[in-house]
Amino acid sequence: MTINKRLGKHTINFATPISISAFASVVGPLEKKGPLGDYFQYTMEDNYDGEMSWEKSEQKMMQHALEIALAKRGYLSKDLDYFLAGDLLNQIICANFTARSLGVPFFGLYGACSTLVEGLILGSIIIDGGFGERVGVAASSHHETAERQLRFPTEMVVQRPMTAQWTVTGSGAYILEKNIGDVVITQGVVGKILDMGMANASDLGSAMAPAAADTIVQYFKDTQRNPQDIDLIVTGDLGNIGRILCEELVLQQGYDISKNFSDCGVLIYDPSQDTHAGGSGCGCSASVLAGYLIPKLIEGSLNSIFIVGTGALLSPTSTQQGETIPSIAHGVVIQRK
Amino acid sequence: MTINKRLGKHTINFATPISISAFASVVGPLEKKGPLGDYFQYTMEDNYDGEMSWEKSEQKMMQHALEIALAKRGYLSKDLDYFLAGDLLNQIICANFTARSLGVPFFGLYGACSTLVEGLILGSIIIDGGFGERVGVAASSHHETAERQLRFPTEMVVQRPMTAQWTVTGSGAYILEKNIGDVVITQGVVGKILDMGMANASDLGSAMAPAAADTIVQYFKDTQRNPQDIDLIVTGDLGNIGRILCEELVLQQGYDISKNFSDCGVLIYDPSQDTHAGGSGCGCSASVLAGYLIPKLIEGSLNSIFIVGTGALLSPTSTQQGETIPSIAHGVVIQRK
Numbered sequence: 001m002t003i004n005k006r007l008g009k010h011t012i013n014f015a016t017p018i019s020i021s022a023f024a025s026v027v028g029p030l031e032k033k034g035p036l037g038d039y040f041q042y043t044m045e046d047n048y049d050g051e052m053s054w055e056k057s058e059q060k061m062m063q064h065a066l067e068i069a070l071a072k073r074g075y076l077s078k079d080l081d082y083f084l085a086g087d088l089l090n091q092i093i094c095a096n097f098t099a100r101s102l103g104v105p106f107f108g109l110y111g112a113c114s115t116l117v118e119g120l121i122l123g124s125i126i127i128d129g130g131f132g133e134r135v136g137v138a139a140s141s142h143h144e145t146a147e148r149q150l151r152f153p154t155e156m157v158v159q160r161p162m163t164a165q166w167t168v169t170g171s172g173a174y175i176l177e178k179n180i181g182d183v184v185i186t187q188g189v190v191g192k193i194l195d196m197g198m199a200n201a202s203d204l205g206s207a208m209a210p211a212a213a214d215t216i217v218q219y220f221k222d223t224q225r226n227p228q229d230i231d232l233i234v235t236g237d238l239g240n241i242g243r244i245l246c247e248e249l250v251l252q253q254g255y256d257i258s259k260n261f262s263d264c265g266v267l268i269y270d271p272s273q274d275t276h277a278g279g280s281g282c283g284c285s286a287s288v289l290a291g292y293l294i295p296k297l298i299e300g301s302l303n304s305i306f307i308v309g310t311g312a313l314l315s316p317t318s319t320q321q322g323e324t325i326p327s328i329a330h331g332v333v334i335q336r337k
Numbered sequence: 338m339t340i341n342k343r344l345g346k347h348t349i350n351f352a353t354p355i356s357i358s359a360f361a362s363v364v365g366p367l368e369k370k371g372p373l374g375d376y377f378q379y380t381m382e383d384n385y386d387g388e389m390s391w392e393k394s395e396q397k398m399m400q401h402a403l404e405i406a407l408a409k410r411g412y413l414s415k416d417l418d419y420f421l422a423g424d425l426l427n428q429i430i431c432a433n434f435t436a437r438s439l440g441v442p443f444f445g446l447y448g449a450c451s452t453l454v455e456g457l458i459l460g461s462i463i464i465d466g467g468f469g470e471r472v473g474v475a476a477s478s479h480h481e482t483a484e485r486q487l488r489f490p491t492e493m494v495v496q497r498p499m500t501a502q503w504t505v506t507g508s509g510a511y512i513l514e515k516n517i518g519d520v521v522i523t524q525g526v527v528g529k530i531l532d533m534g535m536a537n538a539s540d541l542g543s544a545m546a547p548a549a550a551d552t553i554v555q556y557f558k559d560t561q562r563n564p565q566d567i568d569l570i571v572t573g574d575l576g577n578i579g580r581i582l583c584e585e586l587v588l589q590q591g592y593d594i595s596k597n598f599s600d601c602g603v604l605i606y607d608p609s610q611d612t613h614a615g616g617s618g619c620g621c622s623a624s625v626l627a628g629y630l631i632p633k634l635i636e637g638s639l640n641s642i643f644i645v646g647t648g649a650l651l652s653p654t655s656t657q658q659g660e661t662i663p664s665i666a667h668g669v670v671i672q673r674k
Contacts, residue, residue: 005466005467005468006418006467006468009418009441055654055655056658081343090427090428090653091427091447091652091655092447092650093652093655093660096530096650097655097660099530103530104529105527105528106527106530106665107448108446108447108455109444110423110445110446111444118445122459125466125468126462128466129342129463129465129466129467131466149654190419190443190444192441192443193433193436193440193443195437313428313429313430313433313437313445314428314433316427317426317427317486318392318434321390321393323434326433326434326437
């Protein structure tokens with residue numbers, strides 16, 4: 001029987017479930033002190049980790065996450081058929097410099113905080129389509145590199161509004177292949193860009209909530225599934241404010257996700273850590289999925305998750321020129337085999 | 338008979354040839370005055386084209402190229418299953434804002450000047466793998482937006498070294514599907530990153546030449562084909578200096594491409610236009626392929642081309658931090674049916 005690889009406009013059914021055969025997370029000290037601190041594989045000593053710049057330490061973090069993931073299966077980088085990666089930095093230099101060390105075919109991606117899930121979908125497409133057998137996927141963000149590039153250098157100690165999220169210092173890396181290990185990607189949902197006219201770059205959770213809600217609702221419509229068919233629906237990083245808005249927007253479309261909906265940006269910090277609206281950045285969902293969520297699938301406390309990476313696709317230039325904030329959300333369904 | 342979709346480490350054989358069913362190019366006035374000027378579909382009046390900023394005019398240019406391509410087949414944007422795009426600007430805002438207007442599933446890419454070919458490969462993978470039937474791919478660059486972001490604002494009139502290339506103001510858009518029209522993508526070559534230690538951000542052609550040569554040689558090795566099996570081998574934008582280096586590096590590996598090798602950055606400007614080492618930017622190969630090369634395949638003066646998009650994956654930040662320049666090159670073989 002031929003499986004229909006497309007359901008509706010947005011959802012992909014993979015003919016062969018794509019195994020996440022290995023995965024690893026590396027984070028910074030603040031993330032280590034948060035509620036999920038014990039779950040991450042490796043913590044940097046400080047946000048430099050012995051490097052001369054924050055950017056170099058972010059690149060090292062992505063490299064380290066990938067190396068740990070490869071080592072878990074005894075693979076070398078040359079065992080990868082492709083590497084797909086991205087980050088928040090201009091010209092995605094962390095991904096490029098990580099790929100430089102690997103010597104394998106590379107696709108660079110930019111989807112802001114949706115990058116990890118974008119990579120998991122494209123990696124699964126490559127394997128399911130028969131174009132490769134083993135794909136590495138990684139994403140990272142770093143508080144200091146992102147803040148000085150996208151907002152204000154942290155040394156300026158600019159007061160952050162309560163709607164602002166805190167860019168996570170973290171990276172997650174994943175190895176995709178067929179029939180190895182206990183967790184598989186079964187479906188992908190490719191998002192479209194939505195822009196509801198929000199222009200406040202210090203409230204990205206509100207800007208991204210409609211895109212996240214759209215992708216979640218599209219998935220239920222495309223597959224005729226319901227929220228209770230999935231153990232946990234978890235957005236990439238809407239934070240506290242965006243998470244509430246998203247839940248409300250999904251409810252308006254007739255789907256009640258209040259019982260099994262969470263957000264990586266809400267999970268990663270404790271309110272006492274003064275991160276205001278919660279975590280954000282490519283490294284947020286990348287590290288929480290690898291560190292906390294996939295292990296829950298493996299140990300059996302969850303059987304299925306729908307992780308929805310959310311990206312705010314603005315730049316400082318677009319904001320300065322008076323543009324509003326386009327947002328996107330991509331999702332994958334990951335199941336315990 | 339099952340076609341082997343992979344040949345060697347880098348080359349993909351598409352089981353079904355992927356048609357480039359429509360394509361369009363939009364350029365600025367300097368490109369219009371160059372040797373290929375009459376071939377481009379549309380020329381902007383000036384580098385603003387009625388917009389308030391160069392960035393907005395670049396985005397309009399990409400949008401316009403895509404709209405012309407869609408119109409050639411009578412398609413609306415909603416007829417696309419996916420849109421894949423990228424540009425040189427931080428956070429790829431031209432691609433994001435173009436995708437915002439479409440309302441279709443979107444993958445954002447960053448591969449510097451290799452972005453167009455990266456998109457053509459991934460778009461072909463999506464269609465060949467059965468994940469969608471019609472994919473739009475676009476890339477753009479703009480002289481003023483790129484120079485002020487990556488080097489110096491053009492208003493500063495900084496003297497450019499003779500090794501520097503001129504960022505093309507241009508965009509190209511492509512519609513991929515099955516069995517429509519006269520030209521097809523038959524193979525893709527996914528590059529790996531090479532970095533030979535070059536650190537001069539004003540001589541990117543020399544930095545990218547080894548990556549281009551590697552992808553060209555890999556293709557011949559993977560497929561056991563020879564340079565004479567392809568009518569034209571054309572790099573994305575090595576410019577005059579990089580083109581010569583690339584030819585030499587390929588010869589050192591035993592393949593003589595001197596008889597049928599050119600470069601989009603060499604083709605697009607006349608030496609009298611004072612662009613020094615030739616054209617560069619995502620929009621260079623994107624506009625030359627759509628404006629000049631594919632029409633040559635359709636009219637029959639060429640039967641096959643191997644276009645190799647080359648990207649220098651540096652950022653101003655990486656250069657300031659003393660890093661060298663990682664480069665990549667992706668190729669696709671396009672044939673007359």
